[in-house]
Amino acid sequence: MNISKVEEKKQIKRDRLLASAYALFVQRGLNETSINDIAEYADVGKGTFYLYFKDKWDINNQVIAEKARLLFDEAIINADEKRIDNFSDRLICIIDYIINSFIENNDLLRLINKNLSLGLYNRLLSNEYINIKDTFITELKNYNSNITNPDAVFYMIIELVGSTTYNSILNDIPLQIDEFKPYLFDQIRKMIN
Amino acid sequence: MNISKVEEKKQIKRDRLLASAYALFVQRGLNETSINDIAEYADVGKGTFYLYFKDKWDINNQVIAEKARLLFDEAIINADEKRIDNFSDRLICIIDYIINSFIENNDLLRLINKNLSLGLYNRLLSNEYINIKDTFITELKNYNSNITNPDAVFYMIIELVGSTTYNSILNDIPLQIDEFKPYLFDQIRKMIN
Amino acid sequence: MNISKVEEKKQIKRDRLLASAYALFVQRGLNETSINDIAEYADVGKGTFYLYFKDKWDINNQVIAEKARLLFDEAIINADEKRIDNFSDRLICIIDYIINSFIENNDLLRLINKNLSLGLYNRLLSNEYINIKDTFITELKNYNSNITNPDAVFYMIIELVGSTTYNSILNDIPLQIDEFKPYLFDQIRKMIN
Amino acid sequence: MNISKVEEKKQIKRDRLLASAYALFVQRGLNETSINDIAEYADVGKGTFYLYFKDKWDINNQVIAEKARLLFDEAIINADEKRIDNFSDRLICIIDYIINSFIENNDLLRLINKNLSLGLYNRLLSNEYINIKDTFITELKNYNSNITNPDAVFYMIIELVGSTTYNSILNDIPLQIDEFKPYLFDQIRKMIN
DNA sequence: GATGAATGAGGATTCATTCAT
DNA sequence: AATGAATGAATCCTCATTCAT
Numbered sequence: 042m043n044i045s046k047v048e049e050k051k052q053i054k055r056d057r058l059l060a061s062a063y064a065l066f067v068q069r070g071l072n073e074t075s076i077n078d079i080a081e082y083a084d085v086g087k088g089t090f091y092l093y094f095k096d097k098w099d100i101n102n103q104v105i106a107e108k109a110r111l112l113f114d115e116a117i118i119n120a121d122e123k124r125i126d127n128f129s130d131r132l133i134c135i136i137d138y139i140i141n142s143f144i145e146n147n148d149l150l151r152l153i154n155k156n157l158s159l160g161l162y163n164r165l166l167s168n169e170y171i172n173i174k175d176t177f178i179t180e181l182k183n184y185n186s187n188i189t190n191p192d193a194v195f196y197m198i199i200e201l202v203g204s205t206t207y208n209s210i211l212n213d214i215p216l217q218i219d220e221f222k223p224y225l226f227d228q229i230r231k232m233i234n
Numbered sequence: 235m236n237i238s239k240v241e242e243k244k245q246i247k248r249d250r251l252l253a254s255a256y257a258l259f260v261q262r263g264l265n266e267t268s269i270n271d272i273a274e275y276a277d278v279g280k281g282t283f284y285l286y287f288k289d290k291w292d293i294n295n296q297v298i299a300e301k302a303r304l305l306f307d308e309a310i311i312n313a314d315e316k317r318i319d320n321f322s323d324r325l326i327c328i329i330d331y332i333i334n335s336f337i338e339n340n341d342l343l344r345l346i347n348k349n350l351s352l353g354l355y356n357r358l359l360s361n362e363y364i365n366i367k368d369t370f371i372t373e374l375k376n377y378n379s380n381i382t383n384p385d386a387v388f389y390m391i392i393e394l395v396g397s398t399t400y401n402s403i404l405n406d407i408p409l410q411i412d413e414f415k416p417y418l419f420d421q422i423r424k425m426i427n
Numbered sequence: 428m429n430i431s432k433v434e435e436k437k438q439i440k441r442d443r444l445l446a447s448a449y450a451l452f453v454q455r456g457l458n459e460t461s462i463n464d465i466a467e468y469a470d471v472g473k474g475t476f477y478l479y480f481k482d483k484w485d486i487n488n489q490v491i492a493e494k495a496r497l498l499f500d501e502a503i504i505n506a507d508e509k510r511i512d513n514f515s516d517r518l519i520c521i522i523d524y525i526i527n528s529f530i531e532n533n534d535l536l537r538l539i540n541k542n543l544s545l546g547l548y549n550r551l552l553s554n555e556y557i558n559i560k561d562t563f564i565t566e567l568k569n570y571n572s573n574i575t576n577p578d579a580v581f582y583m584i585i586e587l588v589g590s591t592t593y594n595s596i597l598n599d600i601p602l603q604i605d606e607f608k609p610y611l612f613d614q615i616r617k618m619i620n
Numbered sequence: 621m622n623i624s625k626v627e628e629k630k631q632i633k634r635d636r637l638l639a640s641a642y643a644l645f646v647q648r649g650l651n652e653t654s655i656n657d658i659a660e661y662a663d664v665g666k667g668t669f670y671l672y673f674k675d676k677w678d679i680n681n682q683v684i685a686e687k688a689r690l691l692f693d694e695a696i697i698n699a700d701e702k703r704i705d706n707f708s709d710r711l712i713c714i715i716d717y718i719i720n721s722f723i724e725n726n727d728l729l730r731l732i733n734k735n736l737s738l739g740l741y742n743r744l745l746s747n748e749y750i751n752i753k754d755t756f757i758t759e760l761k762n763y764n765s766n767i768t769n770p771d772a773v774f775y776m777i778i779e780l781v782g783s784t785t786y787n788s789i790l791n792d793i794p795l796q797i798d799e800f801k802p803y804l805f806d807q808i809r810k811m812i813n
Numbered sequence: 814g815a816t817g818a819a820t821g822a823g824g825a826t827t828c829a830t831t832c833a834t
Numbered sequence: 835a836a837t838g839a840a841t842g843a844a845t846c847c848t849c850a851t852t853c854a855t
Contacts, residue, residue, distance in 0.1 A: 047855075051818075072265070075845060086820040091847070159405060193417040196408040197398055204393035212352060215389040224386040231424050244835080268828060279837035284830075437814085458651070461849060472816035477851075545791060579803040582794040583784055590779035598738060601775040610772040617810050626834075630839075654824055665841040670826070 055093045057083040059107065062100045067148035071101055071156065102161050109153055109165050112142055113173060128184040129233055132177075132198075133226050140206050144218060147211060154207045185233060194232055201228065248286050250276040252300065255293045260341040264294055264349065295354050302346055302358050305335055306366060321377040322426055325370075325391075326419050333399055337411060340404060347400045359392075378426060387425055394421065441479045443469040445493065448486045453534040457487055457542065488547050491539055495551050498528055498535075499559060514570040515619055518563075518584075519612050526592055530604060533597060540593045552585075571619060580618055587614065634672045636662040638686065641679045646727035650680055650735065681740055688732055688744050691721055692752060707763040708812055711756075711777075712805050719785055723797060726790060733786045764812060773811055780807065 061083035065074040076097060080087045094100040116138040125131040143150040166174045178191045188194060202225065208214045209221045216224075254276035258267040269290060273280045287293040309331040318324045336343040359367045371384045381387055395418065401407045402414045409417075447469035451460040462483060466473045480486040502524040511517045529536040552560045564577045574580060588611065594600040595607045602610075640662035644653040655676060659666045673679040695717040704710045722729040745753045757770045767773060781804065787793045788800045795803075 047818080054819085076847085077845070087822095087846095088820055088848080089818080092818070096846085159401060159407070163407075190409070190417060192408040193414060196401070197394060197417070197421060200397035200401075201390060201394045204397040205390055208352060208389070208393075214352070214356075215385040216383070221386060224383060224390070228390060228425065232421065240835085247836090269830090270828070273838095280829095280839095281831085281837050282835085285835070289829080433814085440815090462851090463849070466817095473818095473850095474816050474852085475814085478814070482850080545787060545793070549793075576795070576803060578794040579800060582787070583780060583803070583807060586783035586787075587776060587780045590783040591776055594738060594775070594779075600738070600742075601771040602769070607772060610769060610776070614776060614811065618807065626839080633840085655826085656824070666825095666843095667827080667841055668839080671839070675825080 054083075054085060054089060057085060058090060058093055058100065059104055061085075063104045063108070063152070066101060066104065066156075067152050071097065101156060102158075105153055105156055106161060106165060108149055109157075110168065112139060112149070113165070115142070117173075128180050129230055131180075132233070133229065136198075136202055136226075136229070137222070140202075140210075140218065140222070143206060143210055150207060150210060154203065181233060188233070198229055198232060201225070247276075247278055247282060250278060251283060251286055251293065252297055254278075256297045256301065256345070259294060259297065259349075260345050264290065294349060295351075298346055298349055299354060299358060301342060302350075303361060305332060305342075306358070308335070310366075321373050322423055324373075325426070326422065329395055329419075329422070330415070333395075333403075333411065333415070336399060336403055343400060343403060347396070350396075374426060381426070391422055391425055394418070440469075440471055440475060443471060444476060444479055444486065445490055447471075449490045449494065449538070452487060452490065452542075453538050457483065487542060488544075491542055492547060492551060494535060495539055495543075496554060498525060499551070501528070503559075514566050515616055517566075518619070519615065522588055522612075522615070523608070526588075526596075526604065526608070529592060529596055536593060536596060540589070543589075567619060574619070584615055584618055587611070633662075633664060633668060636664060637669060637672055637679065638683055640664075642683045642687070642731070645680060645683065645735075646731050650676065680735060681737075684732055684735055685740060685744060687728060688736075689747065691718060691728070692744070694721070696752075707759050708809055710759075711812070712808065715777075715781055715805075715808070716801070719781075719789075719797065719801070722785060722789055729786060729789060733782065760812060767812070777808055777811060780804070 058079060062074070062079050065078055065082055068074075074097070076090050077087060079097075079100070080090045090100075094103070116135045119138050120131055120134045123134060125134055166172075174195060177195050181188060181191045181194065205221070205225060206218065209216060209218045215221065251272060255267075255272050258271055258275055267290070269283050270280055272290075272293070273283045283293075287296070309328045312331050313324050313327045316327060318327055359365075367388060370388055374381060374384045374387065398414070398418060399411065402409060402411045408414065444465060448460075448465050451464055451468055460483070462476050463473055465483075465486070466476045476486075480489070502521045505524050506517055506520045509520060511520055552558075560581060563581055567574060567577045567580065591607070591611060592604065595602060595604045601607065637658060641653075641658050644657055644661055653676070655669050656666060658676075658679070659669045669679075673682070695714045698717050699710055699713045702713060704713055745751075753774060756774050760767060760770045760773065784800070784804060785797065788795060788797045794800065
């Protein structure tokens with residue numbers, strides 16, 4: 042069909058721009074990347090950029106959103122495949138998968154960690170496909186009915202993992218990630234028990 | 235003496251520039267503030283800026299360092315005055331003081347949170363006057379000899395507090411800071427016990 | 428017939444583009460209107476514009492020509508209907524009609540006044556349907572055979588009316604148009620007598 | 621003196637930019653001249669332009685204002701030197717001087733005629749040094765006390781001269797300027813009598 | 814004939830940095 | 835030491851125009 046062919050081409054351009062932006066943001070950082078750079082690297086006209094994105098921050102958000110969603114999806118699928126019944130084990134499994142992905146892809150860690158704004162962050166956690174937060178909270182309540190505020194627990198886990206793994210993976214602070222993981226997971230188990 | 239008078243004048247210029255930078259960074263953010271802006275707001279020649287600072291990032295680090303050190307100092311002095319013997323209570327007291335300062339001064343919270351790079355961060359924790367980290371670790375060991383890695387605990391506490399309070403104070407997420415505090419402090423006590 | 432239907436459709440597109448250009452030129456001015464704007468406002472593809480017009484200045488001229496011709500035609504028809512025999516009265520009547528139209532439609536006044544180039548101007552005065560200038564000159568000669576150069580008189584009248592009414596209508600300078608008219612008409616009568 | 625030397629240098633840059641803008645506007649027109657062009661032609665850094673002018677329209681207005689004022693001043697000085705007592709002769713003398721200047725400098729005519737906005741126009745007529753309009757009106761009243769509205773007469777003369785000479789000088793329409801002058805001056809005399 | 818995606822030339826503007834005074 | 839005029843690289847963004855569908 043004609044229409045789909047045009048749409049397909051558009052999708053390709055858009056994808057090329059996203060990939061280009063990802064590569065450059067990761068390489069040099071957002072501030073040091075110009076729209077010119079992105080278009081050039083994507084082998085696309087400068088004006089084409091503006092057909093798909095408003096500005097640098099727009100494409101940055103979309104890049105992160107896409108990458109982060111992909112990562113979450115994979116982590117959950119992986120946990121599903123392992124058919125772990127116990128909630129706390131399942132949670133650790135998901136977190137472990139994400140941490141391992143970051144270990145293998147430091148650039149992604151850097152990008153997500155540096156640029157995740159609150160708005161984007163919340164959109165990610167409750168997107169149309171998988172409402173991560175609600176699922177977690179429901180499951181946590183079943184698992185441990187003593188917890189007075191599952192919401193608070195959820196956020197503390199997210200923030201604790203997010204902020205500590207960054208320095209552990211990239212700078213071995215306070216410990217190398219492999220050594221740090223036991224302490225982190227131990228802490229998480231304490232939080233939900 | 236003449237020399238001291240000159241030194242004094244220089245100090246005044248430097249302080250004016252730091253104050254100006256703080257005001258503008260807080261108001262518009264680092265990216266949207268130019269060196270021209272800083273010099274103008276400080277009522278100082280544009281060239282004068284370069285006599286005291288290398289570039290925008292240099293003055294930014296110095297601004298944050300100064301403000302953060304001041305805050306830590308106050309927090310510790312305050313705890314000292316209260317003569318709390320119990321380690322965990324003392325720790326909570328210090329953290330509470332810092333959180334309360336952030337509640338009263340959201341701009342400072344925003345500035346520190348957004349711009350605290352690892353290098354600066356570590357310099358702050360172990361500056362010449364007060365080695366916060368070492369003091370903490372020594373005291374923690376005395377308090378609970380079962381803890382295998384006090385370093386890891388220290389970092390987890392720092393990161394947990396840093397990342398959760400930001401959203402709690404500014405966006406009431408997951409809860410208003412006053413409601414969130416009990417959960418946070420509870421968590422910290424768990425960590426060191 | 429098919430052919431006429433196609434022609435009709437083409438005419439509709441062309442008219443839509445002209446109307447769109449008129450609206451936008453009047454609203455924002457020529458410089459601030461892009462071809463994209465015109466096509467979009469006309470609800471027509473961007474490429475379609477180029478099937479009917481060469482560029483912005485082309486459509487601008489056509490817009491003005493159309494609007495101005497319409498105005499002249501109306502003014503003359505109106506004078507004809509009134510069956511005024513006396514030449515000077517008839518002339519004033521025509522001018523008065525045009526001024527009144529401008530009073531009611533300031534946008535048109537602005538558009539014509541700002542963009543009337545000499546070439547366009549002369550084309551208007553001597554278009555295929557009504558040769559305004561020649562008619563005037565012939566009638567003027569009959570009316571007052573003492574006038575040595577009717578051409579010069581014609582131009583002076585045209586220019587005097589054109590330039591003074593603009594500021595009078597839009598800015599009340601030197602007077603409101605209603606107060607200014609007597610002086611202007613008086614002057615015109617002097618010119619042809 | 622130091623200060624005056626710096627100020628002098630600044631004045632030179634500003635003048636170079638004005639001269640450059642004049643040359644280019646006259647040559648290619650305002651729309652076809654970029655700020656880059658102006659700076660380059662003035663042999664000045666691109667950024668320097670912005671130290672002295674806001675944008676293209678700003679410098680354009682200043683160019684015209686300067687040139688027009690110069691012209692008026694010259695015309696009046698010239699008339700003063702001739703010591704013509706009779707008001708109508710003096711007026712014609714001034715207008716004649718201006719027209720002759722335009723004949724010798726068509727570029728100036730084009731520039732002023734195309735870009736004289738109302739605001740600028742009024743500022744010119746009543747600048748701090750010579751209030752042309754007020755002087756005219758006072759003198760006209762003395763000359764002919766029968767005139768009911770000298771203001772209206774003044775404007776009509778200005779507009780008539782301005783608009784007819786443009787086409788006469790540049791396009792010989794309706795007549796060459798030398799042939800046209802008698803008709804124009806005759807008309808002006810009629811207006812004030 | 815109609816469309817609108819793609820392009821890249823071109824223009825406006827900002828700003829870090831230098832340097833003569 | 836202090837200044838601020840001068841600079842031009844760098845960047846953003848618009849828009850006329852083309853051309854494949």
